[in-house]
Amino acid sequence: MNRFAHLLDALVFAPARNTKLRLLSDYFATTPDPDRGWALAALTGNLGFTNAKPAMVRGLAAERLDPLLFDLSYDFVGDLAETVALIWEPQTRGHNEPLHLAAIVEALQGAGRAEVPRLFETWLDRLDAQGRWALIKLVTGGLRVGVSARLAKTALAEWGKVPVEQIEEVWHGLAPPYPELFAWLGEGGPVPAPDTMAAYRSAMLAHPLEESEIAALEPSDFRAEWKWDGIRVQLVAGPGIVRLFTRTGEEIGATFPDILEAAAGLHVVVDGELLVRFGAEVAPFNDLQQRLNRKTVDRRLLEKFPAAVRIYDILFEGTEDLRSLSFDERRARLETWYARATPPPDRFDLSPLVTFASWAELAEVRAGSAALGSEGIMLKRRSSPYLAGRPKGHWYKWKRDPDTVDAVMMYAQRGHGKRSSFFSDFTFGCWLEDLEGQATELVPVGKAYFGFTDAELAELDKWVRHHTVQRFGPVAQVEPKLVCELAFDSVSRSTRHKSGLALRFPRIARIRWDKPANEADRVATLVARVK
Amino acid sequence: MAPKPESWIKPLPQGLFVEPGGFFVDPVRAADRAVVTHGHGDHARPGNGAVLATAGTIAIMRSRLGEGAGKSLQAAAYGERIDINGVGVTLHPAGHVLGSAQVLLEWQGSRVVVSGDYKRRPDPTCALFEPIPCDVFITEATFALPVFRHPPDEEEIGRLLHSVALFPERCHVVGVYALGKAQRVIALLRRAGWDKPLWLHGALMELCQLYQSLGVDLGELRHATEAKKEELAGSIVLAPPGALADRWSRRLPDPVSAMASGWMRVRQRAKQRGVELPLVISDHADWDELCQTLEDVNAGEVWVTHGREEALVHHAALKGRKARALSLVGFEDDEA
Ligand SMILES: [Zn+2]
Ligand SMILES: [Zn+2]
Numbered sequence: 001m002n003r004f005a006h007l008l009d010a011l012v013f014a015p016a017r018n019t020k021l022r023l024l025s026d027y028f029a030t031t032p033d034p035d036r037g038w039a040l041a042a043l044t045g046n047l048g049f050t051n052a053k054p055a056m057v058r059g060l061a062a063e064r065l066d067p068l069l070f071d072l073s074y075d076f077v078g079d080l081a082e083t084v085a086l087i088w089e090p091q092t093r094g095h096n097e098p099l100h101l102a103a104i105v106e107a108l109q110g111a112g113r114a115e116v117p118r119l120f121e122t123w124l125d126r127l128d129a130q131g132r133w134a135l136i137k138l139v140t141g142g143l144r145v146g147v148s149a150r151l152a153k154t155a156l157a158e159w160g161k162v163p164v165e166q167i168e169e170v171w172h173g174l175a176p177p178y179p180e181l182f183a184w185l186g187e188g189g190p191v192p193a194p195d196t197m198a199a200y201r202s203a204m205l206a207h208p209l210e211e212s213e214i215a216a217l218e219p220s221d222f223r224a225e226w227k228w229d230g231i232r233v234q235l236v237a238g239p240g241i242v243r244l245f246t247r248t249g250e251e252i253g254a255t256f257p258d259i260l261e262a263a264a265g266l267h268v269v270v271d272g273e274l275l276v277r278f279g280a281e282v283a284p285f286n287d288l289q290q291r292l293n294r295k296t297v298d299r300r301l302l303e304k305f306p307a308a309v310r311i312y313d314i315l316f317e318g319t320e321d322l323r324s325l326s327f328d329e330r331r332a333r334l335e336t337w338y339a340r341a342t343p344p345p346d347r348f349d350l351s352p353l354v355t356f357a358s359w360a361e362l363a364e365v366r367a368g369s370a371a372l373g374s375e376g377i378m379l380k381r382r383s384s385p386y387l388a389g390r391p392k393g394h395w396y397k398w399k400r401d402p403d404t405v406d407a408v409m410m411y412a413q414r415g416h417g418k419r420s421s422f423f424s425d426f427t428f429g430c431w432l433e434d435l436e437g438q439a440t441e442l443v444p445v446g447k448a449y450f451g452f453t454d455a456e457l458a459e460l461d462k463w464v465r466h467h468t469v470q471r472f473g474p475v476a477q478v479e480p481k482l483v484c485e486l487a488f489d490s491v492s493r494s495t496r497h498k499s500g501l502a503l504r505f506p507r508i509a510r511i512r513w514d515k516p517a518n519e520a521d522r523v524a525t526l527v528a529r530v531k
Numbered sequence: 532m533a534p535k536p537e538s539w540i541k542p543l544p545q546g547l548f549v550e551p552g553g554f555f556v557d558p559v560r561a562a563d564r565a566v567v568t569h570g571h572g573d574h575a576r577p578g579n580g581a582v583l584a585t586a587g588t589i590a591i592m593r594s595r596l597g598e599g600a601g602k603s604l605q606a607a608a609y610g611e612r613i614d615i616n617g618v619g620v621t622l623h624p625a626g627h628v629l630g631s632a633q634v635l636l637e638w639q640g641s642r643v644v645v646s647g648d649y650k651r652r653p654d655p656t657c658a659l660f661e662p663i664p665c666d667v668f669i670t671e672a673t674f675a676l677p678v679f680r681h682p683p684d685e686e687e688i689g690r691l692l693h694s695v696a697l698f699p700e701r702c703h704v705v706g707v708y709a710l711g712k713a714q715r716v717i718a719l720l721r722r723a724g725w726d727k728p729l730w731l732h733g734a735l736m737e738l739c740q741l742y743q744s745l746g747v748d749l750g751e752l753r754h755a756t757e758a759k760k761e762e763l764a765g766s767i768v769l770a771p772p773g774a775l776a777d778r779w780s781r782r783l784p785d786p787v788s789a790m791a792s793g794w795m796r797v798r799q800r801a802k803q804r805g806v807e808l809p810l811v812i813s814d815h816a817d818w819d820e821l822c823q824t825l826e827d828v829n830a831g832e833v834w835v836t837h838g839r840e841e842a843l844v845h846h847a848a849l850k851g852r853k854a855r856a857l858s859l860v861g862f863e864d865d866e867a
Contacts, residue, residue, distance in 0.1 A: 006690075012798065013807045019698070019787075026697055065677070066849065072842045073678045077797050086678035086796065129680065129796075414776070420788070420805050421780050474805075 001099045001127060003031050004039050005134035011145040015416035020147060024155030029186070035101040037177025040156075042138055044149040046176055047105065051113045052120065052139040057084055060121055064089065081140065085133035090125040099126045102177065108139065150248045160185025165202035165388045168249035172199050198236055201315055201323075202388035203247040203271060206378060206395035214359050214398075223327060223382055224354040224362055225312055226374035227397055229285050229490070230275035231292070235259070235309055237266040244274075255294050256307050262347035268337060269316035270309070271386075272351065277308040279346075282372070285504065286492040311338070312351040312378075315386060323386035330386065362398075369400055375489060376400045402487040403529060404509055405430065406520045408442055409482045412464040414474045415449070422457055423464040423476060425449040428486060428506070430499065430523045439518045442480050443499040445526060451487070451507030460511070483520045485510040491529050499523050501530070533640035536667040536832065540636070540643055542857050547645065547669070549636055552618035554583075556634055556645050566620060568647025569631035570595065570710055583607055583615070585622055587630020587657075587745060591710065594741050609658065625649040626660035627814050628711030629742060635663050643667040644828065648837070650813065651820040652684070655718040656711070656747050662827035669857065670824065672838035673815040674793050681793060681817040687810045688719045691789060694808055695767065702763040702783045703808070706772035706790040709735050711814050713769055714742045716791050717749045719812075720767065730755040730763065732770035732779065760784050776805055793817070822846060 007027045014020050024043075028036050041047040061070060061084045070087065077083040107119055120139070124132050137143050150164075153171065157164035162185065170192045174181055183189030232247040242263045244253040253260050256274070276283040276291065287305050291297065314334040315323055322330050331353070338350055354377065356362040366377045376399035384394040407428035415424035427447050431439035452460065468476040487509040494502030501523065541548045546558035554564035561578030568574050568584075570591030575584075577599030584592070585607060592600040607613050609632065612621045619637035627648040634645040644665040651660050674681075695703050707713040713735045720729065728751040731739065736754065743749055755768050764784045774780060775788045790806040793813025801809035816824060825833060825847055833847045833854040840856035847854035 010694075010808075013801065013809065015805075015807065019807070022697060066845075068845050069677050069842055072839070072845075073676050076676055076839070077678055078799055082798055083678060086680070089677075128682070414805070416805075418785060421776055421778055473803075 001101050001104060001131050001135065003027065004035065004042075004101045004138075005127070005131040007039065008134045008137065008143065008145050009130050011147055014146075015420070016418065017151070020151060021155045021158060024147070024152060025159040028156060028159050028182075033179055033182055034177035037179065037182060038101050038105045040152060040178060041176035042143060043145075043147050043152045047138075048141060049108050049139050051108065051111065051116050054080055054140045056117055056120070057081070057136055057140065060084075060117060060124070061087070064091075081136040081142070082133055084124075085129050085136060088124050088129075088132055099123060099131070104135065104138075105177075149250055153249075156181070156185060163389060166191070168200055168202055169388075170199070171249060172243075172251070198238065198241045198243055200234060200236065200243075200245040200249040200251075201269060202249070203232060203234060204313075204386050204388065204395060205247070205390040206397045207390065207392065209379065209396035209398040217359075217379075219356065219358055219362070221381055221383070222379045223331070224356055224365075225351050225378045225380065226354060226369060226372060227376040227378045227399065228273040228275060228282065228310055228351065229375045230273040230282075230288055230310070232271075233274040233309060234269065234271055234315075235263055235311075236269050237263045239267065242266075252292075255291060255297060257297065258302050258307050259309060259347060262344045266341055266343060267318050268314065268341070270311045270334070271313035271315060272309040272311035272348075275308055275310055276305045277310075277346075278306065282374075284492050285490065286494070286502075306346070308347050308349070310349055310351045313386065326383045326385060327380050328382045366398060366400055402489060402509075403491070404485050404487050405445075405503075405526060406483050406512060406515065407445060407486050408480050408517045408520045409464075409478055409484060410442060410444060410480060412460075412468075412476045412478055419457075422461045424457055424461070426460070426484075426508075428484065429480070430521050430526060431518070432499075433522050433524065437522075439520075439522070443523060444497045445499045445501055445523070446486065446488070446497070446503035446506040448484070448486055448506045448508050451509060452511070456508075456511060481517050483512040483515040483517055484508050485512055491526050493530060499526075501526050533666070534638065536641060536643055539638055539641070540667075540669075542836075549615075549618055549638075551638055552615040552620070552636075554581075554615055554618075556636075557647065564615070565601070566634050567592070568625065568634060568645065569628055571628070571648065574647065575600075581605065583613065583620065585609065585630040585632050588632070589630075590741060590745060591630060591738070594737060595710075623661045623663050624658035626651060626654060626657060629657045629714070629745065629747065631657060631711075633660075633663065635665065641666055643669065644830070645669045646671055646824075648673070648815055649824075650816045651824065652681075654715055654814070655722065656714045656742060660824075662824060665828055665830050667832045667834060668825065668828045668830035669834040669836065670821065670843070671815065672821065672835045672840050672843045674813065674817050675821055675835070675839040675843035677818045677842070679793060679796055679817045680819055681796070681811050681813050684719050684812060685723065687791070687812050688716075688723045691720075691767070691808065691810060692723060692725065694787060694789075695765065698787060699765045701785045701787050702766055702768055704768040704770055704775060704780060704783055704786045704788055705810070706775045706788065706792070706806070707735070707769050708792070708814075709771055710738055712791055712812070714739055714747060714749060715814065716769065716812060717752070718747065721748070721750050725767070726750065727766065728753045730758055730766055730768040732768070732774050734771050734774075735769055756782070772804075825850065825852065 010023050073087050074083045153167045154164050157167050180192040234245045236243045242260045276287040291305050314330055317337055379396040381394050407430050409426050410429045411427040412423035413425040415422055427444050429442040429444045432441045434440050467479040470477040486506045488503040488506040490504045539550050545560045546555040548555050555562040556566045557568055557574040558565050563580040565579040566583045570588050575592050577596045579601045581603045582601035583605045589604050589606050607622050609624055612619050621635040622632035625631040625633045625647050636643045642665040644663050648671050649660050707716050730753050787807050789808035791810040791812040794800045795809030796811045833852050834857040835843045836857040844854045844856050
């Protein structure tokens, strides 16, 4: 438990992704089974306890501690788990043998609700403050240490020196505490078999296509599809099972019961885009956002934001693996399968191929892609098999040129990690105007924290330091004088900002040192671009 | 019968006044006569007339305040009783920083001890705290909440060295208070076997050299500004806390920012400061040490100041001691 507690503690404080990866790999490399497996389960959200609640922890603390001292401490610390962890005074000392994470997990899994408080109390007595904190967070289900399942798998991959895609493929066939996984990665044991039908298969990803590269490609070697503005998903349907995965292998089926229901009875693995769709019309990404990240969905949400998968590839038909076939062969198989299986068309349709004869013609088509709710064109080599990861030379995304807007810097915030001594996160605003079109008030439209070079960052940082008018902790309010050209993918309605708008993927395209702030864009020009 | 303590020791806006002796202990404003417990800025202020303190404290005051240290400076050894207008004054080790002292005041049979800042655990850079039995114990309360329990020093230094081993290409920069903490962390690192040169922010150098001239061995110390960037990879740099988020830290290769302070016990505090590696190393007594000290000095009455008075007053009352909070202004929650 101590090791796990050290790990959680270090993760809480580590801002940088690389630091987290190193901490995780170090933990996996040096911690014995089955502790590391349970830790992995906890970090990837595959370990939950229903028989312990924060109220129980508070109750235990109240039995032991003077109420005034507890309240004064809680006021000072501000977090219940941490207060209890720090304040707890072990009564029974001399328990020298270490308490293992596995022992805790196994005991909790076998315990009835009534036994849990006493068990918990003995553990609090045996652990140090850090261990107690980790225990309370683990058991009451609030780890929040800034580690996604994907990051944990990436750390495993780095430690085991295998591609992360390979871990994702076998992941769904494994269960905590994952002995086969650690035997494979750590001791050179056999690769665990993927859970054949219900497993996730690593997605094939595309490279961004630069304008300069296109001339070297032969148009007749490629097929074109629209690039949809949803999220990439893989639907795995087979006898008695339907699963929906994101392209990092996270299962999101529980959030999309409408999709799962519609896929019942199919026997296929397909690749496509998850969208909110009304008939033929694709709703903006923002609508899909309303459906994502929800634990439960109610009928109202299902009706208001109906989800659908627009399919563009087929990986398995029945138990037949089609991935080694060429794109053209798979496309033909996809079309015959769709015609024969007739899945509900309001939930599943095929992404059409875009016909073109030359790159110039395709560029014209691409320019009009916004009207369809698409953000550009995908180019797929006709002869390419379906390959895991991001292989070079097969698939390209050819995005429409981004929209831009000239906005004024309003606030700056210190970054994290390497950037912690720099102001590197900026909030930008555009002007509201009066009836005469005069700029009246600046209102925030978005936050941008990339797009600039290190040298530009140093200049921006210097500018912020010289133009700060007020400070709120790490945030500096600056004089509204500096204009930056922001590039963004789209703009949508949002209640997050006072402007009522939010930019998608805003980044700094150019610093307009030359441009007077009152010539920056008006909110109205952005409103006109809302789709 | 001995006089009541409040009849001769008075908390005034200028500081704690010992009326029959005509002097202040750690005055917040310049006083004609002052007894100074230790060299930290909120205790040793400039411009006093006659100052009584340990030789260590006087050396520190001279180095930090120059002429402002006082018009006449009198050094007292630990345990040496000095008479000031009929009040017996004896300095005893407080274990806080080099030269730090508690002040035992005796007048007409009444014994009062002013703790100054103190800690109970051994510190290679200063003398160990001695509990002095007394009638009234005036104690600091910086960490007087039961959430503050400082872990063993070796554990914290061990965590720092583990992190250095885990990130050999990065530089570890440890935020430390310039007086006391810097030298203690260095001495603890030396004890743990770290014998490479340690790199210092310029603001720490002078006091470290002073400690060395007073016989505290700190090993090889170098100016961080004179290092090549590559030299600092895998090294440990010490800097004042304020320099961590400052532009100064940009010279360091991909620094891991650590901070050695008792406040690091509380995660939120550490996160607020952007600390990546919080080290709970404090020069103040933690909750257990404060409570234990009340037992050891066994004073009938406890006056609490300099921190979270309410909790310690409550605890003392639970233990059957007369206790009250003393509102003295001018003391800060320092980084010690
Ligand atoms: Zn002090
Ligand atoms: Zn102090």
